[in-house]
Amino acid sequence: MRNAIMIPTLALALAACSTADKAADQVGNAAEVTGDALTNAGTDLVAAGGNAVEDTGNSISGAVAGHDAWVGRWTGVEGTYLxxxxxxxxxxxTLEMQYTLDSKGSYDGTGTSEGIAFTRPDGKQVLRASDGDATGLKWLAxxxxxxxVxxxxxYCRD
Structure with missing residues (x-):
């Protein structure tokens, strides 16, 4: 009788162990799959980010050529200068300018595809190549x- 009770008890214990082992294996497999997915996503993100940085660098280096020729003094109207x-x-x-009768200052500029971008008290500006007629100033026509600006x-040189 004792053997009859022990056999079903032993069978239940083995079944419980088998179920726990299967559950642990499933959790382990799920963690491994999640880890692989995160690794792949991270690799893809690094690759995409690297290309974006590289592309930005390429667009900047090609876009700013030619502004060194602007270095020097430029004359505006009524005492204004650059x-x-x-x-x-x-x-x-560095842009040193008297841009109105009462406003003057020195501003840091950065070369862009459009010209030299800078900020002064009246806001963000871009200095662009032009001719006298496009300035709208009859003295520069x-x-x-x-x-x-x-x-x-x-401001003109000639």
Whole structure:
């Protein structure tokens, strides 16, 4: 009788162990699959990020050529002027300017595909290649080698 009770008890114990082992294997497999998915996602993200950084670098290096030719003094109207100096880093410039009768200052600029971008108290600006006619200033009309910040503000060399 004792053997009759022990055999079913032993069978139940073995069945419980087998179920626990299967559950542990399933959890282990799920963790492994999740880990693989995270590794693959991380690798894809690094690859995508690396290409984005590389692409940005390529677009910047090709876009800023030509602004070093603007270094020097430019004359505006009624006492306004612009002096462009090269900065310490490539495609960086210092703009010293008297841009109205009462407003003057020195501003750091960065070469872009559009010109030299800078910020002064009246907001973000971009200095662009132009001619005197496009400035809208009759005193600069007919001049060919000019830079324009906005309508009514320009500087020329000739």
């Amino acid at each position: 002096v462009i100096s090269k900065g310490a880093l490539p495609d960086r410039y 007919g001049k060919k080698d000019c830079l324009k 906005k309508d009514g503000e320009g």
